[in-house]
Amino acid sequence: MGDWQNFDNRAVIGRALRLRREIDDFEARWPTPANREEALPHFTWDQLERQLVDLAATPAQAAMAKHLVSGTRKLAAFKPSEMVLREILCMTWVLLDENFKTEPEHGSAEIS
DSSP states (O other), X not given: OOHHHHHHHHHHHHHHXXXXXXXXXXXXXXXXXXXXXXXXXXXXXXXXXXXXXXXXXXXXHHHHHHHHHHHHHHHHTTSOHHHHHHHHHHHHHHHHOTTOOSSOOTTOOOOO
């Protein structure tokens, strides 16, 4: 096995371990209740994306919605439902924030 394959394997394992730690930390903070509560209405990822695009504060933020939903969707199957809900709420906040800047303004100094 070449050096690049070893590096790729280590990178994948590292990402998986970080995700597992994030999930463990989340579940420790918010354990799943023993009793079944009333569930949210069912909706699709496409419906979520469509609504986020419609609610976005700017065209640039609307364009971000597809990528944010895609990223959340890819890992959702591995996470507790409440953790996915939290991520959806966070992405909604970013897309509705009129002061969120996707690109630095011309003439502004970059912060490092």
